[in-house]
Amino acid sequence: MAQARDEIEALIALMARLPGLGPRSARRAVLHLISRRGALMAPLARSMADVAENARECSACGNIGTQTLCDICSDPRRATGEICVVEDVADLWAMERGQAFRGRYHILGGTLSALDAVGPEDLGIPRLLDRIPAESVTEVILALNATVEGQTTAHYIAQTLEARDIRVTSLAQGVPIGGELDYLDDGTIQAALRARKAF
Secondary structure (H helix, E strand, C coil): CHHHHHHHHHHHHHHCCCCCCCHHHHHHHHHHHHHCHHHHHHHHHHHHHHHHHHCEECCCCCCEECCCCCHHHHCHHHCCCEEEEECCHHHHHHHHHHCCCCCEEEECCCCCECCCCECHHHCCHHHHHHHHHHCCCCEEEECCCCCHHHHHHHHHHHHHHCCCCCEEEECCCCCCCCCCHHHCCHHHHHHHHHCCCCC
């Protein structure tokens, strides 16, 4: 009995290390899984084992898939000459949810940070520079977070690409659709004012 409890506690401790889950949420999740062992826990365990064995990083963009090239990079219809640069896989997936971009992506794997000693060579920036001529890229879209590190990284990439004959753009920033001014932070309002356009 003590061994079973130790295994359950070990599972709770592992679950608590996941983003968004603390010890209490992890305990609730594990108890829920145990109560639905056949319908939920066993299939989840099999699926996790499959992903652990087969998941790999796309050799071109850094996305997660099961092949050497992810579905996006291997799709010839996505070879539009546009590359959207994002910080991580979650950002790529967020962009894909919007279904507005039909080009390819490039995942940096983080942002520049002097404090954490993260330089361009620690990110996917050299690989991005190699992809531009290899894939006949005509536009690089910088879709990095509106943080100090994200904007520093965007400026660095833009300056690095300045000498090349390609267009460098960034996502518009400002008031979201359906957003109320009263709920927006000061930085978002400032960005919206700077990016204002004719009505």
